[in-house]
Amino acid sequence: MVETTGGGPQDGAAEVLDRPLPDGVRRKVVQIVADGFGGLTVVELPAQLRQYARFTPSRRAKFAGNAMAAALETDPLFRQRIGEKLREAEPELTGALDSGSPPPAADPLDVAAAAYVLRPPGWVKLVTAAGEEAQRADAERADEETRAELERLRAELDRAREHTRAETERLRAELDAAKKETDSLHRKLRSALADVKRGEAALRKLRGEMDAVRAEGQAQVSAAESETRRLKARLGETEAALEAARRAAREGRSVEDMRVRLLLDTVLDAAQGLRRELALPPVSVRPAETVDAVEPGRMTPKDIAARALSEDDPAVLDQLLALPQAHLVVDGYNVTKTGYPQMPLEKQRLRLLGQLAQLAAQTGAEVTCVFDGAELAAPVLLAPPRGVRVLFSKPGVTADELIRQLVRAEPPGRPVIVASTDREVADGVARAGARPVASAVLLKRLS
16 A cells, blocks of 8 residues: 655655565665665764774675664665665666656566665555565475475485385395305304314313323322332342442452552651651641631630620620621611711711721721612712722612621621611621621710
8 A cells, every 4th residue: 555645646755665675675775775885974874874884885784784774764865865876876777767667677676676765656566566576486486496396305205215125125135145144153053062062072081081191190100109219228238238348348358458558568668767867857837737716725806705795885896896807887877867866967977987987997897888878869979988888779779678788798707797776677687697786886986
């Protein structure tokens, strides 16, 4: 329905569209506004559209379509300016609309969009007709698409049926093959079960034979042991008979043996006469006197160490170090933490090593000082004092274990003294043949 107001029948601005603008016409209108938008200054634009002034036509149509359509409908001046830009861009179409005779070959949507912008007399009819034409075209297009889709679905259904038939045939063939293979596997399984039963029977037979062989072997071993015992008895008898024969041979010497003994006596008498002629002095030293031993009434260092001295008497340590080839092994940190624990470890080591160097110089004993390497953050840089061997345990090895290794490395019989208060260390070295001494005794001797 077209309504007119007091502008006269030729005034298109008085006409009002009584239905929503068709979608196709609206898209064309938004495109016309977006194209003419760039030819206007910011001042000429409505306030709500100025923020889109720098947008490209495509971005304006995308983001400002609703705003441009609303401004075109409510702002006659803006619509007039857009119409002027449209007349510049499409002079033939706009001229035909102004004359009231739209081009027959023109797109109805383009004609309706231009008529909506220019508002010539009868523009509502053009817009309505374009909308109906677009709807018919959409309906025809939808109908064509529906028919095409239907044909496509029919073709796809035919292909699916054909594929289903082929797949069914294939599956039937596979099922037949599977059945045949299953029958073959069943036959093989029955054959394998029969083989297993035969194998179990053979295994039982072999076990029986093995048990018989084992019993026979045990019987043979028993017989061999009996024969061995018999042979050993005969060997003892034979050895006894041989010894008796030797004894008889020694007792019943022959004449030849007697002659040999006579010649030997002659040689010995001649040697004695030769010694008298040469006037050799009698031998004053006997071979037994060259062997180093303790004679009755004499005291050795061990006898001195065995005197009744207290275990914490430093004299005990002096007596032990006086033994020949004595070796003193010191548990370093055990001694220093007993005597001066308040000092830093570095100063503890230096003080103990200096005192051990004096002890080594005084006694002449071999001295080895062992420290636990697990407490070291970095390698220790020190020059061992003269006469003292300094050792640190390796990672994963304690100083106690290193001390036990040193004791085990010494030959049996050498005097080895271990200075440590650790009971486990003392018991271990004592079992290995060394003499444990408390750390306090060594500290008293050093002080």
